[in-house]
Amino acid sequence: MKKITAVILAAGKGTRMRSQLPKVLHEVCGSTLLECVICSVQKAEIPRIIIVVGDKKEEVGESLEGLPVEIVEQREQLGTAHAVIAVKERINSSADIVLILNGDAPLIKPRTLKRLISINNETAADVVLLTARLEKPKGYGRIYRDKNGSIAKIIEESEADGDVLAINEINAGIYAFKTKALLEGLSEVQPHNKKGEFYLTDIISILHNKGKKIEGIEADDAVEVLGINTQQELAIVNKIRHDEILQGFMESGVTIVDTGSTFVENNVEIGAGTKIYPFSYINKNVVIGRYCRIGPFAYLESGTKVSDGTVVKSSGKNGKQVF
Structure with missing residues (x-):
């Protein structure tokens, strides 16, 4: 070899x-x-x-x-x-x-x-x-x-x-x-x-x-x-990769209510049957189980683990996550 x-x-x-x-x-x-x-x-x-x-x-x-x-x-x-x-x-x-x-x-x-x-x-x-x-x-x-x-x-x-x-x-x-x-x-x-x-x-x-x-x-x-030499090219590539990530999750059975207002970083796991509502941001290295409800206005930090069937939403007043 x-x-x-x-x-x-x-x-x-x-x-x-x-x-x-x-x-x-x-x-x-x-x-x-x-x-x-x-x-x-x-x-x-x-x-x-x-x-x-x-x-x-x-x-x-x-x-x-x-x-x-x-x-x-x-x-x-x-x-x-x-x-x-x-x-x-x-x-x-x-x-x-x-x-x-x-x-x-x-x-x-x-x-x-x-x-x-x-x-x-x-x-x-x-x-x-x-x-x-x-x-x-x-x-x-x-x-x-x-x-x-x-x-x-x-x-x-x-x-x-x-x-x-x-x-x-x-x-x-x-x-x-x-x-x-x-x-x-x-x-x-x-x-x-x-x-x-x-x-x-x-x-x-x-x-x-x-x-x-x-x-x-x-x-x-x-x-x-595509290589990156300018901030404009970086933004273009970010958009392409963002679309790839969301497409992959939707193909595996995750519902993305609004792809334009939902952002998911690399190295995230989301179980089938989970629904992501608008204005949610999920950082890298987050694990979300099956049949969860995320958002709207949810922000999940790196390292967060969400069990099956959990509802995650913003409290509204101070943005604190409610599980």
Whole structure:
């Protein structure tokens, strides 16, 4: 059985967030962006996870306490390839396949990561990368294919001209590399772009020019690959994840009277037959039994456990919960 290591890149400054909080520590439905990505990797049954930290590494490191991950520091933020070089010694002889993904894409699904790994296992591909097609691909690197339709390179938007900018197939920033091919590509990456950074995307053209096999698979749903660089994008992703959570509960037999005024965070359990009334907020790590009545105007803090058949509502005067 092949040894697989996941490397999550979480060293960036995230200046466009306009926040003192590290970008990967902003939250989507009660979980940090980084926690969401780690959770998906764990559910994809990848046993070893390495987190590359850089900017505000102490804060990011503290957020990871208790999680089964390794932390490696990227001392200078010189690009994504430079971040992967920081873990080179850890993967050199201990991994057959390296899954690389960004720490700011919280909607990625475990099944998609499993699919990447499976194709890498089943084919002779040196790298399998995830792509998506967006109506408005602004901000993403474009997938450039040769005349045979094979992926030849990834062109970052900052380096692209008009024709390339018209391409709507984008790079999701998620790759499953054969370790040997990854290390070979890293050794040849040069900072020839406008920013003087070492781009991980350059490895694709390096491997293509060497005649290596590159496979691309398109995400089943483009929202999976949405990355977050601004507060506006964070709000969009929060809404998508919020809708996913409520949809999942309704499919399991929970009644949500008004999805627009009900908010449920990640890692919540609600039993079938329970009814959630408007203006209720349920924090993460709450367990609610079957046939309960929650709200209206209920607020359940993390760690709350509600037994089967319980009615939870606001007292009205001071907002105190009544069970």
